[in-house]
Amino acid sequence: MNRRPPFHRLIDRHGRTLWAYFMAATGSKETASDLTQETFLQAFRGWKRFRGESKPFTWLYAIARKILARHYRRAGVERRAEERLKSEAAGSCPGDSSDEERGFMIRQAVSQLSEPFREAILLHYFADLSVARIAESLGIPEGTVKSRLARGRKILNRMWEQV
Protein backbone atom coordinates (compact mmCIF):
# COMPACT_ATOMS: atom_id res chain seq x y z
CA MET A 1 0.00 0.00 0.00
CA ASN A 2 1.29 3.42 -0.84
CA ARG A 3 1.28 5.74 2.19
CA ARG A 4 2.73 8.86 0.62
CA PRO A 5 1.02 12.08 1.60
CA PRO A 6 0.64 14.80 -1.08
CA PHE A 7 3.96 16.54 -1.56
CA HIS A 8 2.75 20.03 -0.67
CA ARG A 9 1.85 18.72 2.77
CA LEU A 10 5.49 17.83 3.33
CA ILE A 11 6.41 21.44 2.64
CA ASP A 12 3.75 22.70 5.05
CA ARG A 13 4.75 20.29 7.79
CA HIS A 14 8.50 20.26 7.56
CA GLY A 15 9.56 23.36 5.62
CA ARG A 16 10.19 25.50 8.70
CA THR A 17 11.80 22.69 10.65
CA LEU A 18 14.35 22.10 7.93
CA TRP A 19 14.87 25.82 7.44
CA ALA A 20 15.64 26.24 11.17
CA TYR A 21 18.01 23.27 11.00
CA PHE A 22 19.91 24.82 8.08
CA MET A 23 19.80 28.29 9.62
CA ALA A 24 21.30 27.07 12.87
CA ALA A 25 23.89 25.02 10.98
CA THR A 26 24.98 27.74 8.58
CA GLY A 27 24.11 30.97 10.38
CA SER A 28 22.74 32.53 7.20
CA LYS A 29 19.07 32.99 6.39
CA GLU A 30 19.80 33.13 2.69
CA THR A 31 21.83 29.91 2.74
CA ALA A 32 19.16 28.26 4.90
CA SER A 33 16.50 29.20 2.34
CA ASP A 34 18.64 27.93 -0.55
CA LEU A 35 19.46 24.62 1.16
CA THR A 36 15.84 24.10 2.22
CA GLN A 37 14.74 24.69 -1.36
CA GLU A 38 17.39 22.31 -2.66
CA THR A 39 16.21 19.65 -0.20
CA PHE A 40 12.61 19.90 -1.34
CA LEU A 41 13.56 19.94 -5.01
CA GLN A 42 15.61 16.78 -4.58
CA ALA A 43 12.82 15.25 -2.54
CA PHE A 44 10.26 16.09 -5.20
CA ARG A 45 12.40 14.55 -7.93
CA GLY A 46 12.66 11.35 -5.90
CA TRP A 47 9.09 11.44 -4.63
CA LYS A 48 7.99 8.63 -6.93
CA ARG A 49 10.62 6.38 -5.43
CA PHE A 50 9.56 7.07 -1.87
CA ARG A 51 7.63 3.98 -0.85
CA GLY A 52 6.47 5.15 2.53
CA GLU A 53 8.60 2.56 4.31
CA SER A 54 10.05 5.24 6.57
CA LYS A 55 8.37 8.40 7.80
CA PRO A 56 8.51 11.28 5.32
CA PHE A 57 10.57 13.43 7.70
CA THR A 58 13.18 10.69 8.11
CA TRP A 59 13.50 10.55 4.35
CA LEU A 60 13.60 14.34 3.99
CA TYR A 61 16.16 14.65 6.74
CA ALA A 62 18.43 12.09 5.05
CA ILE A 63 18.39 14.34 1.97
CA ALA A 64 18.94 17.46 4.08
CA ARG A 65 21.98 15.93 5.79
CA LYS A 66 23.60 15.12 2.49
CA ILE A 67 22.91 18.61 1.19
CA LEU A 68 24.38 20.19 4.30
CA ALA A 69 27.47 17.98 4.12
CA ARG A 70 27.93 18.95 0.49
CA HIS A 71 27.49 22.60 1.37
CA TYR A 72 30.17 22.33 4.06
CA ARG A 73 32.53 20.58 1.67
CA ARG A 74 31.96 23.05 -1.14
CA ALA A 75 32.16 26.26 0.78
CA GLY A 76 34.59 25.31 3.52
CA VAL A 77 31.96 26.77 5.78
CA GLU A 78 33.19 25.06 8.90
CA ARG A 79 36.59 26.60 8.57
CA ARG A 80 35.12 30.03 7.96
CA ALA A 81 32.74 29.70 10.88
CA GLU A 82 35.68 28.84 13.12
CA GLU A 83 37.56 31.89 11.97
CA ARG A 84 34.47 34.00 12.48
CA LEU A 85 34.01 32.65 15.99
CA LYS A 86 37.56 33.59 16.86
CA SER A 87 37.19 37.08 15.46
CA GLU A 88 33.79 37.54 17.12
CA ALA A 89 35.17 36.37 20.44
CA ALA A 90 37.93 38.93 20.11
CA GLY A 91 35.76 41.78 18.93
CA SER A 92 32.14 42.61 18.32
CA CYS A 93 29.25 40.36 17.28
CA PRO A 94 26.60 41.14 14.69
CA GLY A 95 23.22 42.23 15.96
CA ASP A 96 22.10 45.12 18.08
CA SER A 97 20.90 43.55 21.28
CA SER A 98 22.81 41.45 23.75
CA ASP A 99 20.23 38.68 23.21
CA GLU A 100 21.08 38.56 19.53
CA GLU A 101 24.75 38.64 20.33
CA ARG A 102 24.44 35.80 22.79
CA GLY A 103 22.26 33.86 20.33
CA PHE A 104 24.83 34.31 17.62
CA MET A 105 27.58 33.04 19.87
CA ILE A 106 25.48 30.07 20.94
CA ARG A 107 24.94 29.11 17.29
CA GLN A 108 28.62 29.50 16.55
CA ALA A 109 29.48 27.33 19.52
CA VAL A 110 27.00 24.69 18.35
CA SER A 111 28.59 24.73 14.90
CA GLN A 112 31.92 23.79 16.53
CA LEU A 113 30.56 20.58 18.03
CA SER A 114 31.48 17.30 16.39
CA GLU A 115 28.76 15.95 14.15
CA PRO A 116 26.84 13.55 16.42
CA PHE A 117 26.44 16.17 19.14
CA ARG A 118 25.82 19.04 16.75
CA GLU A 119 23.18 17.05 14.91
CA ALA A 120 21.33 16.13 18.10
CA ILE A 121 21.42 19.72 19.39
CA LEU A 122 20.33 21.21 16.05
CA LEU A 123 17.46 18.80 15.62
CA HIS A 124 16.22 19.02 19.19
CA TYR A 125 16.58 22.70 20.01
CA PHE A 126 16.53 24.37 16.61
CA ALA A 127 14.38 22.10 14.47
CA ASP A 128 12.17 21.43 17.51
CA LEU A 129 12.09 17.65 17.14
CA SER A 130 11.34 15.35 20.05
CA VAL A 131 13.93 12.86 21.26
CA ALA A 132 11.80 10.03 19.88
CA ARG A 133 11.62 11.63 16.44
CA ILE A 134 15.36 12.30 16.33
CA ALA A 135 16.02 8.69 17.32
CA GLU A 136 13.78 7.54 14.49
CA SER A 137 15.31 9.92 11.96
CA LEU A 138 18.86 8.94 12.83
CA GLY A 139 18.09 5.26 13.37
CA ILE A 140 19.54 5.24 16.90
CA PRO A 141 18.04 4.47 20.32
CA GLU A 142 16.39 7.28 22.27
CA GLY A 143 18.91 6.81 25.08
CA THR A 144 21.74 7.60 22.66
CA VAL A 145 19.98 10.79 21.58
CA LYS A 146 19.54 11.82 25.22
CA SER A 147 23.17 11.17 26.02
CA ARG A 148 24.32 13.08 22.92
CA LEU A 149 22.19 16.02 23.97
CA ALA A 150 23.56 15.95 27.51
CA ARG A 151 27.16 15.58 26.37
CA GLY A 152 26.67 18.20 23.67
CA ARG A 153 25.45 20.68 26.28
CA LYS A 154 28.40 19.84 28.51
CA ILE A 155 30.88 20.43 25.67
CA LEU A 156 29.12 23.69 24.80
CA ASN A 157 29.51 24.88 28.36
CA ARG A 158 33.19 23.99 28.35
CA MET A 159 33.64 25.88 25.07
CA TRP A 160 31.72 28.84 26.47
CA GLU A 161 33.97 29.00 29.53
CA GLN A 162 37.03 29.11 27.29
CA VAL A 163 35.57 31.97 25.23
Add this chain to the structure above:
Amino acid sequence: MNGITEQDLKQEGERVLGSAPPDLEARLGRAVRRDRTIRIRAAVAALAAILLIGGYILTRAPGQRSSPESAALGTPDYLNVALISPPEESPIHLDGEPICAAIYPPLLNGVVRVYFDEQDLTSIAERNDHFIILDPPRETAAGPHLLRLELIDQEGKLRGEPTWVIYIL
Protein backbone atom coordinates in the same frame (compact mmCIF):
# COMPACT_ATOMS: atom_id res chain seq x y z
CA MET B 1 29.08 35.49 31.10
CA ASN B 2 26.96 32.55 32.32
CA GLY B 3 27.27 29.17 30.67
CA ILE B 4 24.88 27.84 28.03
CA THR B 5 21.81 26.40 29.71
CA GLU B 6 19.13 24.22 28.19
CA GLN B 7 16.86 27.26 28.42
CA ASP B 8 19.34 29.28 26.32
CA LEU B 9 19.32 26.64 23.64
CA LYS B 10 15.53 26.45 23.65
CA GLN B 11 15.22 30.22 23.41
CA GLU B 12 17.72 30.47 20.60
CA GLY B 13 15.99 27.59 18.81
CA GLU B 14 12.65 29.39 19.07
CA ARG B 15 14.22 32.62 17.89
CA VAL B 16 15.73 30.89 14.85
CA LEU B 17 12.50 29.09 14.04
CA GLY B 18 10.59 32.35 14.42
CA SER B 19 12.94 34.14 12.05
CA ALA B 20 11.98 31.93 9.11
CA PRO B 21 10.54 33.91 6.19
CA PRO B 22 6.75 34.18 6.61
CA ASP B 23 6.16 33.04 3.05
CA LEU B 24 8.63 30.15 3.23
CA GLU B 25 6.11 27.44 2.32
CA ALA B 26 4.74 29.45 -0.59
CA ARG B 27 8.25 30.05 -1.90
CA LEU B 28 9.14 26.38 -1.60
CA GLY B 29 5.92 25.40 -3.37
CA ARG B 30 6.65 27.83 -6.20
CA ALA B 31 10.20 26.52 -6.54
CA VAL B 32 8.97 22.93 -6.78
CA ARG B 33 6.35 23.85 -9.39
CA ARG B 34 8.87 25.86 -11.40
CA ASP B 35 11.35 22.98 -11.33
CA ARG B 36 8.65 20.55 -12.40
CA THR B 37 7.64 22.76 -15.31
CA ILE B 38 11.25 23.16 -16.46
CA ARG B 39 11.82 19.41 -16.34
CA ILE B 40 8.60 18.68 -18.21
CA ARG B 41 9.42 21.23 -20.88
CA ALA B 42 12.89 19.76 -21.27
CA ALA B 43 11.41 16.25 -21.59
CA VAL B 44 8.83 17.53 -24.04
CA ALA B 45 11.51 19.27 -26.12
CA ALA B 46 13.61 16.10 -26.16
CA LEU B 47 10.62 14.03 -27.19
CA ALA B 48 9.65 16.53 -29.85
CA ALA B 49 13.13 16.22 -31.30
CA ILE B 50 12.89 12.42 -31.25
CA LEU B 51 9.46 12.49 -32.88
CA LEU B 52 10.59 14.93 -35.53
CA ILE B 53 13.67 12.89 -36.41
CA GLY B 54 11.67 9.63 -36.23
CA GLY B 55 8.94 11.08 -38.39
CA TYR B 56 11.43 12.32 -40.92
CA ILE B 57 13.08 8.91 -41.15
CA LEU B 58 9.70 7.15 -41.44
CA THR B 59 8.40 9.43 -44.16
CA ARG B 60 11.55 8.91 -46.15
CA ALA B 61 11.67 5.12 -45.74
CA PRO B 62 10.20 3.14 -48.65
CA GLY B 63 7.14 1.03 -47.78
CA GLN B 64 6.61 2.68 -44.44
CA ARG B 65 4.36 0.95 -41.98
CA SER B 66 1.38 2.62 -40.44
CA SER B 67 1.77 3.12 -36.72
CA PRO B 68 -0.41 1.14 -34.29
CA GLU B 69 -1.62 4.38 -32.71
CA SER B 70 -2.85 5.76 -35.97
CA ALA B 71 -4.63 2.50 -36.70
CA ALA B 72 -6.36 2.77 -33.34
CA LEU B 73 -7.37 6.31 -34.11
CA GLY B 74 -8.74 5.30 -37.48
CA THR B 75 -7.24 8.30 -39.22
CA PRO B 76 -6.29 8.22 -42.88
CA ASP B 77 -2.83 9.69 -42.33
CA TYR B 78 -0.64 8.62 -39.51
CA LEU B 79 -1.28 10.65 -36.42
CA ASN B 80 0.36 9.49 -33.24
CA VAL B 81 -0.92 10.45 -29.85
CA ALA B 82 1.26 9.12 -27.07
CA LEU B 83 0.74 9.52 -23.37
CA ILE B 84 4.11 10.62 -22.00
CA SER B 85 3.12 11.19 -18.41
CA PRO B 86 2.11 9.22 -16.45
CA PRO B 87 3.96 6.20 -17.82
CA GLU B 88 1.68 3.32 -18.72
CA GLU B 89 -0.49 2.19 -15.80
CA SER B 90 1.41 4.35 -13.34
CA PRO B 91 -0.75 6.22 -10.88
CA ILE B 92 -0.21 9.94 -10.37
CA HIS B 93 -0.40 12.32 -7.47
CA LEU B 94 -2.43 15.49 -7.79
CA ASP B 95 0.61 17.60 -6.98
CA GLY B 96 2.97 15.36 -8.89
CA GLU B 97 3.77 15.49 -12.55
CA PRO B 98 0.89 16.57 -14.76
CA ILE B 99 -0.69 14.50 -17.50
CA CYS B 100 1.12 15.07 -20.76
CA ALA B 101 0.33 13.72 -24.24
CA ALA B 102 2.35 14.25 -27.41
CA ILE B 103 0.89 14.53 -30.89
CA TYR B 104 2.86 13.77 -34.01
CA PRO B 105 2.71 15.09 -36.67
CA PRO B 106 1.68 18.39 -35.12
CA LEU B 107 -1.99 19.23 -35.41
CA LEU B 108 -1.44 22.58 -37.09
CA ASN B 109 -4.34 24.99 -36.77
CA GLY B 110 -6.43 22.20 -35.35
CA VAL B 111 -8.41 21.99 -32.14
CA VAL B 112 -7.78 19.63 -29.27
CA ARG B 113 -10.49 19.30 -26.69
CA VAL B 114 -9.62 17.72 -23.36
CA TYR B 115 -12.21 15.79 -21.39
CA PHE B 116 -11.53 14.49 -17.92
CA ASP B 117 -14.33 12.24 -16.72
CA GLU B 118 -16.26 13.75 -19.62
CA GLN B 119 -15.87 17.23 -18.14
CA ASP B 120 -14.44 19.65 -20.68
CA LEU B 121 -11.15 20.91 -19.22
CA THR B 122 -9.78 22.36 -22.44
CA SER B 123 -9.61 25.83 -20.92
CA ILE B 124 -7.20 24.77 -18.15
CA ALA B 125 -5.04 22.51 -20.34
CA GLU B 126 -1.80 23.86 -21.73
CA ARG B 127 -1.54 23.14 -25.42
CA ASN B 128 0.59 23.73 -28.44
CA ASP B 129 0.71 21.96 -31.80
CA HIS B 130 2.69 19.08 -30.36
CA PHE B 131 1.55 18.69 -26.78
CA ILE B 132 -1.27 18.75 -24.31
CA ILE B 133 -0.44 19.22 -20.64
CA LEU B 134 -3.15 18.93 -18.03
CA ASP B 135 -3.03 19.31 -14.25
CA PRO B 136 -6.12 17.47 -12.98
CA PRO B 137 -8.25 19.66 -10.70
CA ARG B 138 -7.15 19.60 -7.03
CA GLU B 139 -10.52 18.28 -5.89
CA THR B 140 -10.28 15.16 -8.07
CA ALA B 141 -10.99 12.06 -6.01
CA ALA B 142 -8.52 9.21 -5.78
CA GLY B 143 -9.16 6.31 -8.14
CA PRO B 144 -9.49 5.70 -11.88
CA HIS B 145 -10.50 8.58 -14.16
CA LEU B 146 -11.12 8.79 -17.87
CA LEU B 147 -9.07 11.13 -20.02
CA ARG B 148 -10.31 11.67 -23.55
CA LEU B 149 -8.94 13.94 -26.25
CA GLU B 150 -10.75 15.08 -29.34
CA LEU B 151 -8.41 15.96 -32.17
CA ILE B 152 -10.12 18.10 -34.76
CA ASP B 153 -8.20 19.25 -37.81
CA GLN B 154 -8.45 22.66 -39.43
CA GLU B 155 -11.26 21.44 -41.68
CA GLY B 156 -13.34 20.55 -38.64
CA LYS B 157 -12.87 16.81 -39.15
CA LEU B 158 -12.48 14.63 -36.07
CA ARG B 159 -9.05 13.04 -36.54
CA GLY B 160 -8.93 10.97 -33.41
CA GLU B 161 -10.33 10.36 -29.97
CA PRO B 162 -7.67 8.69 -27.88
CA THR B 163 -8.79 7.70 -24.40
CA TRP B 164 -6.82 6.61 -21.35
CA VAL B 165 -7.60 5.59 -17.82
CA ILE B 166 -5.62 7.67 -15.33
CA TYR B 167 -5.22 6.46 -11.75
CA ILE B 168 -5.00 9.16 -9.15
CA LEU B 169 -3.65 8.48 -5.68
